[in-house]
Amino acid sequence: MGAHAKLAAFRLPPLPTIGEIIKIFGLRAQKQLSQNFLLDLRLTDKIVRKTGNLKNAHVYEVGPGPGGITRSILNAQVADLLVVEKDTRFIPGLQMLSDAAPGKLRIVHGDVLTFKLEKAFPLHLQKKWEDDPPSVYIIGNLPFSVSTPLIIKWLENISKRDGPFVYGRTQMTLTFQKEVAERLTANTGSKQRSRLSIMAQYLCKVQHSFTIPGRAFVPKPQVDVGVVHFTPLVQPQINQPFKLVEKVVQSTFQFRRKYCHHGIGILFPQADRSKNTEKMLMLADVDPTLRPAQLSILHFKNLCDVYRKMCDEDPNLFTYNFREELKQNKSKKPIKDRDGDNDLDYE
Numbered sequence: 596m597g598a599h600a601k602l603a604a605f606r607l608p609p610l611p612t613i614g615e616i617i618k619i620f621g622l623r624a625q626k627q628l629s630q631n632f633l634l635d636l637r638l639t640d641k642i643v644r645k646t647g648n649l650k651n652a653h654v655y656e657v658g659p660g661p662g663g664i665t666r667s668i669l670n671a672q673v674a675d676l677l678v679v680e681k682d683t684r685f686i687p688g689l690q691m692l693s694d695a696a697p698g699k700l701r702i703v704h705g706d707v708l709t710f711k712l713e714k715a716f717p718l719h720l721q722k723k724w725e726d727d728p729p730s731v732y733i734i735g736n737l738p739f740s741v742s743t744p745l746i747i748k749w750l751e752n753i754s755k756r757d758g759p760f761v762y763g764r765t766q767m768t769l770t771f772q773k774e775v776a777e778r779l780t781a782n783t784g785s786k787q788r789s790r791l792s793i794m795a796q797y798l799c800k801v802q803h804s805f806t807i808p809g810r811a812f813v814p815k816p817q818v819d820v821g822v823v824h825f826t827p828l829v830q831p832q833i834n835q836p837f838k839l840v841e842k843v844v845q846s847t848f849q850f851r852r853k854y855c856h857h858g859i860g861i862l863f864p865q866a867d868r869s870k871n872t873e874k875m876l877m878l879a880d881v882d883p884t885l886r887p888a889q890l891s892i893l894h895f896k897n898l899c900d901v902y903r904k905m906c907d908e909d910p911n912l913f914t915y916n917f918r919e920e921l922k923q924n925k926s927k928k929p930i931k932d933r934d935g936d937n938d939l940d941y942e
Contacts, residue, residue: 597621597844605698608627609876632660632661632663632812632813633663633664633736633807633811633812634663634811634812634813635663636663636666636667638807638811639663639664639666639667640667640670642664642667642734642736642768642770642822643646643664643667643668643670643671643734644765645768645805645822645824646732646734646766646768646806646824647732647766649668649671649672649673649732649806650671650672650673651672651673651674651730652671652673652674652677652718652730652731652732653673653674653676653716653730653731653732654668654673654675654676654677654731654732654733654734655677655678655679655715655716655719655731655732655733655734655759656668656676656677656678656679656710656734656735657678657679657687657707657733657734657735657737657745657769658680658681658707658735658736658737658738658741659677659678659680659685659689660680660682660685660736661683661685661688662688662689662692663736664734664735664736665678665689665692665700666692668734669692669696669699669700672722673699674699674702675699675701675716676696676699676700677701677703677704677715677716678700678701678702678703679703679705679707680702680703680704680705681704681705681706681707683704686702686704689702690702703880703883707735707741707745708741708744708745708748712758712759713757713758713761716762720762720813721761721762721763722762722763722764723763723765724756724764724829725829727761727764728763728764728765728766728826728827728841729763729764729765731759731762731763731765732765732766732767732768733749733759733765733766733767733769734767734768734769735767735768735769735770736770737769737771738744739768739771739772739816741771742769742771742772742775743771743775743791746769746771746779746795746825747794749767750794750795750798750799750837751837753798753799753827754798754831754836754837754840755837760827764826764827764828764829765827766824766825766827767824767825768804768822768823768824768825768828769822769823769825770807770820770821770822770823771820771821771823772816772819772820772821773806773819773820773821774787774816774818775791775821776803776820776821776822776823777821778791778792779791779792779795779796779801779802779803779824780792780795780796780801780802781801783888783889783890783891783892784888784889785888786888788887788888788889789848789851789888790844790845790847790848791933791938793844793892793895794840794841794844795825796841796892797828797829797831797832797833797892797896798828799825799827799828799831800825800826800828801823801824801825802823802824803821803823804821804822804823804824805821805822806819806821806822807819807820807821807822808820808928809811832892832893832896833892833895833896833899834896835899835900835903839890839899839902839903839906839913840895840899841863842899842913843859843862843895843899843902844895846858846859846861846862846917847887847890847895847898848858848887849861850887851886851887851888852886853886854883854884854885854886855883855884855885855886855887855889855890856872856876856883856884858887859872859875859876859898860872861917862875862902862915862917863912863915864915864920865920871905874891874905875898875901875902875905878897878901878904879894879897879898879900879901880897881894881897881898
């Protein structure tokens with residue numbers, strides 16, 4: 596009851612419901628954009644509560660759509676809400692909200708994948724990385740088609756402390772397909788453990804806050820939806836460049852059902868693959884017969900540290916691409932055919 600009372604302290608004037616907004620402006624979720632509308636304000640309020648205390652905070656909402664979560668954020672007494680929406684059909688409905696909350700809501704017609712957030716909020720909000728997180732938050736009910744590439748982009752921003760993280764350890768509360776949410780939070784040895792687990796967890800504290808049933812969305816997706824909260828760590832658990840970590844993790848999970856030495860091996864040219872793979876595993880103190888999902892963050896830290904030293908010794912090593920070598924040897928089948936994995940996807 597207390598949380599609801601706080602949310603009710605700031606009241607938007609009477610407005611059409613989200614369902615009515617959809618009818619008024621003739622809005623339809625576009626399947627090709629994997630759009631799904633969340634109409635239940637009790638659930639949008641819950642997403643906002645899981646984000647933290649937003650009173651007087653500055654919030655960046657991605658993909659607001661018809662404005663369900665937007666209303667809940669405004670009712671949380673924020674100082675400033677910036678929304679970025681790519682689909683022009685939603686702008687009139689969002690403008691109605693902006694008119695109802697003068698000075699609170701800024702609307703940008705743009706693409707969240709390219710939008711620059713570095714100068715979106717006042718510089719005085721910036722905090723040192725070692726301090727508590729700033730009063731800047733990211734919230735979004737993301738279309739499934741952009742959720743994974745966007746979180747990877749933001750994880751790289753965290754590693755560089757740029758983009759939304761120039762203000763400090765900006766917290767994020769985002770929606771994903773339930774399976775992706777489970778991958779993001781999966782523990783060592785879990786069936787859902789994947790390259791996405793490692794990339795998120797070496798940089799952030801990642802929490803699966805709650806699950807929203809698919810029937811709560813319009814149109815109903817084929818899957819349930821997980822709400823995931825990210826808090827960047829003061830110190831990353833792997834202290835190497837993002838692209839290097841990504842390459843090691845991606846290669847290791849290339850053959851997720853096989854022993855880890857198979858994936859680690861493709862970091863090296865075929866001529867010296869066996870010798871270098873054995874060297875890397877030995878120096879990193881990693882059992883070559885562990886499966887990728889059995890490797891801990893510490894295992895990956897050791898692997899990345901050793902690989903960095905090997906790259907320093909051989910400057911050409913990091914740019915080596917096993918796929919290019921495979922193309923030159925037509926007698927071999929593509930990796931995807933042999934193992935059913937695709938190294939370009941986050942699994």
